[in-house]
Amino acid sequence: QVQLVESGGGLVQAGGSLKLSCAVSGGTFENHAMGWFRQASGKEREFVAGISWSGGSTYYADSVKGRFTISRDSAKNTVSLQMNSLKLEDTAVYYCARDSRPYTLGSYASSSFGFWGQGTQVTVSS
Numbered sequence: 001q002v003q004l005v006e007s008g009g010g011l012v013q014a015g016g017s018l019k020l021s022c023a024v025s026g027g028t029f030e031n032h033a034m035g036w037f038r039q040a041s042g043k044e045r046e047f048v049a050g051i052s053w054s055g056g057s058t059y060y061a062d063s064v065k066g067r068f069t070i071s072r073d074s075a076k077n078t079v080s081l082q083m084n085s086l087k088l089e090d091t092a093v094y095y096c097a098r099d100s101r102p103y104t105l106g107s108y109a110s111s112s113f114g115f116w117g118q119g120t121q122v123t124v125s126s
Contacts, residue, residue: 004097004117005025008120011123013125014126016086020081021080021081022078031053031102032098032102033098033101034106035106036079039119045095047108047110049070050108051072059108086122093122095117097116
């Protein structure tokens with residue numbers, strides 16, 4: 001059984017930084033692309049960042065490009081999201097997800113991800 005558990009969320013002032021982590025257990029972490037999504041109150045879930053199965057490719061939503069960095073550690077079965085220069089509009093519940101398909105570069109579409117964490121709240125204050 002694949003399980004994903006996010007951590008690192010919290011309250012931060014605008015302009016500050018947070019690092020989210022996602023621990024993955026079960027399955028074959030090293031064979032699957034990973035992604036981060038977020039959902040703000042009253043809005044649909046949206047793609048934030050993704051990383052290929054090998055870690056060699058990363059991709060970001062335009063809204064976070066240059067501010068957020070995704071990385072993975074196959075030795076620890078974790079994927080992280082370093083968030084810098086946080087803005088009020090970054091406030092959301094952040095979800096970690098594992099691509100259902102092995103050996104892919106990943107996807108911007110949530111439908112490609114078959115396993116999800118429970119989410120962690122990030123609140124950016126002024």
